[in-house]
Amino acid sequence: MLWKGRRQSDNVEDDRSDSGGGLGGGSPGQFRIPIGGRAGGGGSIFLVILVVLAGWYFGFDPSTILGGGDGGGGLITDNSGGGQDSGAGTPANDEMKQFVATVLAETEDTWTGIFKSQGLTYEDPKLVLFSGQVRSACGFASAAAGPFYCPGDRKVYLDMTFFQQLDQQFGASGEFARAYVIAHEIGHHVQNLTGIMSKFNQMRQSMGEVEANQMSVRIELQADCFAGVWAHYTDQKGILEQGDIESALNAAKQIGDDTLQKKAQGYVVPESFNHGTSQQRQTWLARGYKSGKLSDCNTLSGPI
């Protein structure tokens, strides 16, 4: 990705020096990205999706949430497993931070344009860089939990050592694999702004675990599709390089639930999937990328 020299977002908060480092060795298993739900904006560019999902759209309660911690409050967590040593002592303005700030700026520009075209206003999220562990409106999280988006404070949380983990542990190398991870989290922000996430969190209160997992997969695949939509517009700017899309698709493959479970335990338990299989994740990322249309990201009904 030809990102150098492009605009960097001001919405990066660098909290790396605040946290204790070195939470190692998370449990292997799911790729876990907390999402939960405070109500987002009102109007919806996903009207089509929401009409299909009419049942979802009514009567959500913006006040629910995430008072803290995993329990009960609608926080879904997905764990990428295995933490690495945190990158304590990383210089405040290192190149990776600049990369993250640039990708974030690209998502801001793209989603601002998409929302505007629908007569809506995109509100930029913050992206918090942390090291080891962090406190968010969604509770306390360690780097082992992987990057996550917290709807309660509208922030993406990222310990950049996850990128090394992607590369070394998951076999997903490349800059654009990293950009995809960020874009996926931003996809959750879009879901938050459009009210999809809060509806989901409300619904899952009354769901059994298997059903909630199935719904989680749909939400996650939509975030992948939104990441693809972002990649589509980024490609149109002429800043993608050969192999970029492939590296994002490979990342989607490597963090598929079935692939992660096979690696971690040698077998898969489909009922426990909460992000989608490798094939599903690749399919939806590719679908968003191909058309750039949100209407192609309806993962919430029909076959996935």
Ligand SMILES: [Zn+2]
């Ligand atoms: Zn996610």
